Amino acid sequence: MSLPEVLVNEAHLDQVLTDPxxxxxDFISRVSSPLVLLGAGGKMGPTLAVLAQKAARAAGHKLEVLTVSRFRNPDARAWLESQGIRTLSCDLLDARAVAELPDAGNVIYLVGQKFGTRQSPAMTWAMNTLVPDRVAQRYGGTRMVALSTANVYPLSPVALGGSVETDALTPLGEYPNAAVGRERILEFHAQQQHTPLALLRLSYAVDLRYGVIRDLARSVALGQALDLTTGYFHCIWQGDANEMILRSLSLARSPAEAWNLCHPQVVGVRETAEQLGALLGRKPQFVGTESTTALLANPARICAELGPPAVSMETLVRWTADWERRGGRYLDKPTHFATRDGQY
Ligand SMILES: NC(=O)c1ccc[n+]([C@@H]2O[C@H](COP(=O)([O-])OP(=O)(O)OC[C@H]3O[C@@H](n4cnc5c(N)ncnc54)[C@H](OP(=O)(O)O)[C@@H]3O)[C@@H](O)[C@H]2O)c1
Incomplete structure (x- = not known):
């Protein structure tokens, strides 16, 4: 697939994010209908839904994509409907509403809550444990891919290249532990009901409107000092993440397995900020020095199964710097990737 040199506006960005x-x-022609996306009103769901629909159309495969969310962001719903995708408003904490959701051929589970945990830890636990409980009961036996996060791991030595799936899930902080709860509850029900399930431990998804590379570009452009203590991270172009999420339906197994999902390159904060600075004509400001540990999750297993992501870090840096220079939209949802105590 040929990639453009730069992304000129949001329509172009959305088109590249949703080009299958x-x-x-080839894969989607074997995915049975309907494909139900739960928690589809957030940052990833809308482009994931449209990607699935465009792939099915290109395959000549009749696949209904049904998106379910509370749709607190009406723009996400309007955009999905403008693309011909069916939307269903549902609070997935409401057990009765969940019981009435339509049957599915396949389910992608995107629901989660991370930010705001410090202010409302009980809500984070409810979203990350009660919702999976309800959904897993409703869709027991239906093939499911569920999003988890690299936050389920503790910080690990950078020199080791990242945690692997068999490492102990002993993170710090309430959100990361609630995310472990999300996995364990889905895994428990999958065991009970023989549900084929893949748990994807995603590192930072990068869309030019948000994500860790955009956060770095903002800081460089605004002359804000970057703390180097968390000196390394893993991330992935959101288009690649969405594509691999869909193809991970082939990894759904009983008993369930977990898979780290990101681009395999360990990315340096200092080096990336310097590359962005060169493209933006700004000298990055730094404080501190790199710790020997960081939140990293090695994606070797998923890359061996599905192939590596298509978009390189060099391309992401170039696209992001250009987007920043053009004043491209910023969602103002910072990743807080430098957090080391698990408090969000
Ligand atoms: N994006 C990343 O960089 C990243 C990195 C690591 C892991 N992940 C994981 O990937 C998943 C998807 O990522 P994302 O960035 O799209 O997350 P997101 O922006 O937080 O979207 C998740 C959506 O779930 C919906 N939701 C939450 N509670 C709900 C409820 N009770 N009923 C119905 N819908 C509910 C919300 O949409 P409504 O307001 O419309 O209900 C929310 O926007 C997340 O769960 C996260 O754990 C993402």
Whole structure:
């Protein structure tokens, strides 16, 4: 797939995010309908839904994509409907409403709550444990891919290249522990009901409107000092993440397995900020020095199964710097990637 030099506006960005690869087009023809996306009103769901629909159309496969969320962001709902995607408003904490959701051929589970945990830890636990309980009971036996996070791991030595899936899930902080709860509850029900399930431990998704590379570009452009203590991270172009999420339906197994999902390159904060600075004509400001540990999750297993992500870090840095220079939209949802105590 040929990639553009830069992304000129949001329509172009959304088009590139939702352009299916031949591999996805081939795969989607074996995905039975309807494909239900739960928690689809957030940052990833809308482009994921449209990607699935475009792949199915390209394959000549009749696949209904049904998106379910509370749709607190009406723009997400309006955009999905403008693309011909069916939306269903539902609070997935409401057990009765969940019981009435339509049957699914396949489910992608995107629901989660991270930010605001410090102010309302009980809500974070409810969203990350009660919702999975309800959903897993409703869709027991239906093939499911569920999003988890690299936050389920503790910080690990950078020199080791990241935690692997068999490492102990002993993170610090309430959100990361609630995210462990999300996995364990889905895994428990999957065991009980023989549900084929893949748990994807995603590191930072990068869309030019948000994500760790955009956060770095903002800081460099605004002349804000970057703390180097968390000196390294993993991330992935959101288009690649969405594509791999869909193809991970092939990894859904009983008993369930977990898979780290990100680009395999360990990315340095200092080096990336310097590259962004060179493209933006600004000298990055730094404080502190790199710790020997960081939140990293090695994606070797998923890359061996599905192939590596298509978009390189060099491309992401170039696209992001250009987007920043153009004043491209910023969602103002910072990743807080430098957090080391698990408090969000
Ligand atoms: N984006 C990343 O960089 C990243 C990195 C690591 C892991 N992940 C994981 O990937 C998943 C998807 O990522 P994302 O960035 O799209 O997350 P997100 O922006 O937080 O979207 C999740 C959506 O779930 C919906 N939701 C939450 N509670 C709900 C409820 N009770 N009923 C119905 N819908 C509910 C919300 O949409 P409504 O307001 O419309 O209900 C929310 O926007 C997340 O769960 C996260 O754990 C993402």
């Amino acid at each position: 690869s031949p591999r996805l087009v």
